[in-house]
Amino acid sequence: MPRIINVKGFIIPQEYEWAYAWMGYPYTTAAMVTKALQQANGEDVEVHINSYGGSTYVGSEIYTAIKDYKGKVLNKIVGLAASAASIVAMAAECLISPTGEMMIHCASTGNEGNYRSMDDTSQMLQVTDRTLVNAYVLKTGKSAEEIKSLMDAETWLTPQQALELKLVDKIMFVEDGQLDSTVQLQPVAALHEGFIVPNTDIVNELIKCGNVDAFKEKFMKGFNGQYVPVATLDIDENEKGVQKMTVNEFKEKHPELFNQITNEAKEQGANEERSRIQAIESIAASIPRNLIEDAKYNNPIDAKELAFVAAQDAAKKGQQFLDNLKSDSTSSNVEKVDAEAELSKEESEAEEANALAAAMNKDSRRVR
Structure with a gap:
């Protein structure tokens, strides 16, 4: 054979x-x-x-x-x-x-x-x-x-x-x-x-770029929510000027490349989302659970942004505590209590004399 x-x-x-x-x-x-x-x-x-x-x-x-x-x-x-x-x-x-x-x-x-x-x-x-x-x-x-x-x-x-x-x-x-x-x-x-x-236009542009990442950076920068390329592809076609290819045209002319880029973008997006969730969980112990859940699903943000939001939330709660304390103080009329009245001059001198006598009586060095 x-x-x-x-x-x-x-x-x-x-x-x-x-x-x-x-x-x-x-x-x-x-x-x-x-x-x-x-x-x-x-x-x-x-x-x-x-x-x-x-x-x-x-x-x-x-x-x-x-x-x-x-x-x-x-x-x-x-x-x-x-x-x-x-x-x-x-x-x-x-x-x-x-x-x-x-x-x-x-x-x-x-x-x-x-x-x-x-x-x-x-x-x-x-x-x-x-x-x-x-x-x-x-x-x-x-x-x-x-x-x-x-x-x-x-x-x-x-x-x-x-x-x-x-x-x-x-x-x-x-x-x-x-x-x-x-x-x-x-x-x-x-x-x-x-x-x-x-069609070899795309592969020729890929070779000119030198590597896949450079090609994506030049032609595939934008992705919408479904990770579909939204940028146009500009190719110099036989020196006849620039041909602008829409997303649908690109998909129709190069379905395999379109699907490959789309799948790679989906995979990249999934990896980034997984990393975002893991980073949030790593700081979750010090942050209220409602903020954690909101950051994960309702209003997606990364761990750094969540830490800032948590700090703002703590500061807000601290200020609220001070405001409540002040309000309670005002309600109890504690601020209206008069200070202790000052002693008269005679009363003050008598107090000093009594204190001196008491001290002398307690002094062990004094001859009886």
Whole structure:
């Protein structure tokens, strides 16, 4: 039983893996394929291809790894082998599903700058195209000029056409003569609108941000009570200006990312609420229960705010106590009681004399 190695989704550099994984987009890196080949260790291998393509350099690395493998490799196009994925298909004997497709075209990239920069980019792309031609020529035996003309036209191929051009070796499950090639090769203008791939605008912005937290900070700051993003998403779309995406549009175009962000926000909210309740309980012993319950459920506040409210409540009760004490004092007429009348001068002198006599009588040092 051969080992199965999948080349699915986008063919991407390994440094972008985290972004595609977070988005939930299928992807393949050269490291994934080379590791699988190492683990196969010379055993028979089947490479199942269903990919939109991606980086030509990563596609080249995968192509080289398969060509260099010491065991037997059989490529199977089970869906689509487009762009860089078609280069991978050229690395070994290749079968295609009766419902499969192949697309070959010239390399493309984005650039900005003056005319020298544009000239340099054009030269780079022409070199890339010429190296890609090599893979098709080695597989088919056709001339470089014939292959280049197919690439220039961005050619989409049925299984029959791919077989006729020797880009594949056999159509799976089909005997010779069962299928006829009735579709003429056409330029991209007639077919390319049907080429549907997941929208990569979001993942490109995610990569620009550098990490998930930075992406959320830039685009997902606001959450309403249900933790649904309320901020708009601004994306520079092919230098045509800024596209403002509403929440509903974002949800419709990127339901998986929308649900993931929503679920993460719910989880974060639940954790924060749990921490808030625990903090309140940690100071509950010194605070009236009615304030605790109110802070938890009726008027939610954190432990610091509750401590302040409790201090205010205690101060209010203290002032009330003083006010009540003053009121009771007033009601008892205690403030109206006269002070003890002062003694007359004669009475005061008599008191002093009596006190002196009493003291002398108690003095043990006095001779009797």
